Amino acid sequence: MKLTTLIKYSVTFFFGGIIGFVSVSWKYFDFDSKIGVVDIVNLAVTASLGYYIASSLQKKLGSNRVEKDLLIDEIKKIKIDIDRINAFVENKQVPFDETVNIFKNISGNISSVIELSKTCKIKVDCGLPSLQSKTKEIKKLVTGSNSQNGQFIITNGHRGHILRLHRLVKSQIFESIIAINRHDHE
Amino acid sequence: MEEYIKIATEFSATPGARYISDGKHSGQEFYETLLKDRYETAMKNGRKLTVDLDGTHGYATSFLDEAFGRLSKDFGAVNVFNNIFFVSNEEPYLIDEIKDYINEANNIN
Numbered sequence: 041m042k043l044t045t046l047i048k049y050s051v052t053f054f055f056g057g058i059i060g061f062v063s064v065s066w067k068y069f070d071f072d073s074k075i076g077v078v079d080i081v082n083l084a085v086t087a088s089l090g091y092y093i094a095s096s097l098q099k100k101l102g103s104n105r106v107e108k109d110l111l112i113d114e115i116k117k118i119k120i121d122i123d124r125i126n127a128f129v130e131n132k133q134v135p136f137d138e139t140v141n142i143f144k145n146i147s148g149n150i151s152s153v154i155e156l157s158k159t160c161k162i163k164v165d166c167g168l169p170s171l172q173s174k175t176k177e178i179k180k181l182v183t184g185s186n187s188q189n190g191q192f193i194i195t196n197g198h199r200g201h202i203l204r205l206h207r208l209v210k211s212q213i214f215e216s217i218i219a220i221n222r223h224d225h226e
Numbered sequence: 227m228e229e230y231i232k233i234a235t236e237f238s239a240t241p242g243a244r245y246i247s248d249g250k251h252s253g254q255e256f257y258e259t260l261l262k263d264r265y266e267t268a269m270k271n272g273r274k275l276t277v278d279l280d281g282t283h284g285y286a287t288s289f290l291d292e293a294f295g296r297l298s299k300d301f302g303a304v305n306v307f308n309n310i311f312f313v314s315n316e317e318p319y320l321i322d323e324i325k326d327y328i329n330e331a332n333n334i335n
Contacts, residue, residue, distance in 0.1 A: 137240060137283060144284030147317045172319060184287035187243040192286075 107160040111220050114153045119213045121146045122175065125182065126206040129199055134182060134192040143179045150175065162223050167216040174209045178202055228311075229268035231260060234281030244288035253292030261293055265301065269309055279314040279321075287323075294324050295331035303332040 121142050128134040150172050157168075181202050185192045194202070233241065237260055238251035245254045261277075268275040279285070298306050306328050312321045 136243065136286070140284035140286050142284075144282075144317055147319050151318045176319070176323060180287045182287075183285075184291065187248050187286075187288070190249075 107162060108220050108223070111153060111156055111160065111162060112217050114149055114156060115213055115216055115220070118146055118149045118153070118171070118175075119210065121149070122178075122206060122209050122213075125178065126203065129182065129194055129202050129206075132194070132199075134185075134194060136187050136190045136192060139192060140183060143175075143183060146175050146179075157220075162220060167212050167219060171209060171212045171216065174205050174212065178205050178209070181205075228273045229264050229271070229275045230278065231264050231275065232278040232281065234278075236260065239281060240283050241285055241289045243286055244292040248288075253289035254296075256289070257293045257296050261297060262300070265297060265309070269301075274309055274311050276311045276313060279312060280316045284317075285320065287327075290320075290324055291327045291331075295327045298328040298331035303328050 124142055125139065128139060150168065154168055181198045182192055182194065185194050185198065187193065231237075233256070237256050240251060241253070241256065242249050242251040244252060246252050265275050294306075297310075301309075307325075312324060314320045
């Protein structure tokens with residue numbers, strides 16, 4: 041047992057003793073000097089049930105939270121990368137190597153979220169295929185363009201389409217995060 | 227034994243754009259110097275060609291479209307699908323993307 045846990049239990053026991061002593065000494069309480077077997081059994085069962093419910097519930101809630109946070113963190117990485125691509129397109133400066141590498145990260149992160157959600161048994165697949173197809177479409181428009189001097193040359197028509205798709209991807213990301221956050225384990 | 231290409235080590239870890247005129251390590255260069263020859267060798271020997279896509283910094287659509295789209299135009303989409311196998315552990319969905327380019331090059335959809 042850890043020292044901090046030992047101190048916690050000792051302090052609780054000490055205060056329990058004081059409260060018990062004050063209650064017994066106080067004239068407004070009327071206690072029997074004898075305790076029945078039924079009372080002891082009752083107390084033991086109530087305490088055990090309380091401990092069991094508290095510990096099992098906390099454990100379940102704790103594991104759900106960790107899994108959800110893990111998935112949400114992975115999805116946030118996708119959003120950061122998509123925002124970077126969007127910034128390149130808005131500023132009309134789309135560096136070839138960096139852009140191609142970011143798309144690789146996005147694709148890898150989407151597949152890792154899908155795999156993780158299967159492992160965690162959190163069903164978020166409702167939004168992920170759409171997220172995947174939209175990012176694929178953005179990649180096609182950006183990296184399918186001509187390139188010159190280490191930059192992709194995006195036409196105005198493509199730029200508008202990419203920015204519209206970016207907005208859709210962003211709202212899809214928010215929907216996926218909300219879906220994960222509200223998800224209950226089966 | 228099957229024919230095998232690992233793009234990152236045999237061609238480039240930083241594949242480029244579509245045409246040779248666009249710069250280094252283009253899809254056209256990859257097709258003309260490596261992919262076409264290996265594919266023909268594999269077919270001649272009755273083997274499948276495995277293309278390992280892992281280990282690079284990523285692929286531009288223009289590179290993939292030029293390399294695999296041309297392979298599809300020259301040999302036919304069905305022939306390509308029957309004789310080529312892709313490995314992509316880092317980016318699993320890249321394989322579907324390439325299959326789209328192979329189909330699109332032959333207007334199959």
